[in-house]
Amino acid sequence: MDQNALKKMAADRAAEFVEDGMTLGLGTGSTVHYLVEAIARRVQAEHLHIQGVSTSSRTEDQARGLGITMVGIDDVDHIDLTIDGADEIDQHFQGIKGGGAAHTLEKMVALTSAQNIWIVDQSKLVDTLGAFPLPTEVIPFGHTQVERRLAAEGLNPEWRRDDQGQLVTTHNGNYVLDLHVGKIAHPHLLAQFLDAQTGILEHGLFLDIVNKVVVGTPDGTQVLNAGR
Numbered sequence: 001m002d003q004n005a006l007k008k009m010a011a012d013r014a015a016e017f018v019e020d021g022m023t024l025g026l027g028t029g030s031t032v033h034y035l036v037e038a039i040a041r042r043v044q045a046e047h048l049h050i051q052g053v054s055t056s057s058r059t060e061d062q063a064r065g066l067g068i069t070m071v072g073i074d075d076v077d078h079i080d081l082t083i084d085g086a087d088e089i090d091q092h093f094q095g096i097k098g099g100g101a102a103h104t105l106e107k108m109v110a111l112t113s114a115q116n117i118w119i120v121d122q123s124k125l126v127d128t129l130g131a132f133p134l135p136t137e138v139i140p141f142g143h144t145q146v147e148r149r150l151a152a153e154g155l156n157p158e159w160r161r162d163d164q165g166q167l168v169t170t171h172n173g174n175y176v177l178d179l180h181v182g183k184i185a186h187p188h189l190l191a192q193f194l195d196a197q198t199g200i201l202e203h204g205l206f207l208d209i210v211n212k213v214v215v216g217t218p219d220g221t222q223v224l225n226a227g228r
């Protein structure tokens with residue numbers, strides 16, 4: 001079974017957690033693409049009244065195109081449930097996100113949400129975070145200074161570039177600096193360090209956030225409860 005089939009399986013299962021009347025946070029990425037399709041099918045078949053808050057223009061456009069009502073994050077007083085993908089999840093349910101350069105908006109939506117579910121294929125489950133380069137979003141002013149500072153700390157920063165070699169920019173017009181840190185033994189300490197760096201708008205460590213993980217495996221879906 002290929003990776004996309006496993007992503008779709010997890011997305012379809014997670015769409016079952018959506019309830020009538022909910023305000024839903026919708027993440028970004030290829031797994032979320034399947035999720036939005038699955039939610040739209042339920043909205044149509046069951047006449048669900050839900051509204052979505054998106055984390056990227058990609059998701060926003062897809063959801064609107066499929067008939068899901070979308071509202072801005074500043075137009076809601078709460079979000080009931082956010083469903084998003086992830087790049088890595090460790091055994092303590094800590095995660096790395098930002099492979100799609102949307103981690104700042106994703107974290108904002110996740111932190112506004114009463115519950116968070118991540119949907120992944122089984123390859124995203126790891127013992128220790130860090131094989132996936134850790135994304136950070138850096139403001140353009142002084143970005144080279146930020147890179148030097150992180151390099152001096154041994155964090156092996158690398159600017160993310162597109163196929164044409166241009167710097168990738170985020171929704172906010174900032175750059176993405178991926179950190180090749182290797183195994184992250186103490187994610188909270190690293191998050192604390194990155195939080196304190198002027199010039200870094202946000203990083204992709206999502207700690208103590210997720211409540212449930214839905215995993216697509218060749219033997220079916222698994223729902224893992226994070227105990228928070």
Ligand SMILES: O=C(CO)[C@H](O)[C@H](O)COP(=O)(O)O
Nearest residue numbers: 029030031085098099100102
């Ligand atoms: O964090 C993200 C985007 O910023 C995505 O959720 C993450 O990269 C997973 O993507 P995919 O579902 O395509 O594997």
